[in-house]
């Protein structure tokens with residue numbers, strides 16, 4: 097059974113924080129930083145895209161329009177900050193400034209989603225119970241469309257989700273790598 101939406105989002109947000117903290121590790125090698133950035137890039141883009149797509153049908157609801165507009169503008173800010181980080185040489189001072197900034201805005205956004213968006217969805221979105229399943233499916237679809245700059249190892253829980261998805265639709269091969 098799919099966990100509820102707040103739990104799924106909290107899990108991803110914690111993973112992004114962990115990955116961004118690794119990118120700030122001064123002892124990490126350039127190869128570690130590039131690997132870490134690639135995993136973060138795919139996860140963050142797939143997560144935000146899935147949120148935007150799942151929220152699309154309910155974004156005009158008067159009680160939800162402000163919270164969803166805030167989510168969209170935060171996603172755009174994260175996209176810009178991520179692009180800046182991707183264009184920065186790993187391990188430099190500039191890299192750490194950009195990685196730190198991205199960690200701050202992702203963290204702020206995660207807290208906003210839990211404190212503002214989730215209660216609003218629970219109270220005003222009749223489709224709230226089905227949003228978790230829609231999000232999980234859409235995130236996997238997005239992941240399947242994104243191209244990593246080099247093969248990456250999926251975290252076990254994502255591999256399990258992806259294999260469950262594959263058994264359902266047969267879209268993805270069963271393997272360790274994307």
Ligand SMILES: [Fe+2]
Pocket residue numbers: 105109143147206209
């Ligand atoms: Fe999120």
Ligand SMILES: [Fe+2]
Pocket residue numbers: 144147167171205209
């Ligand atoms: Fe978000």
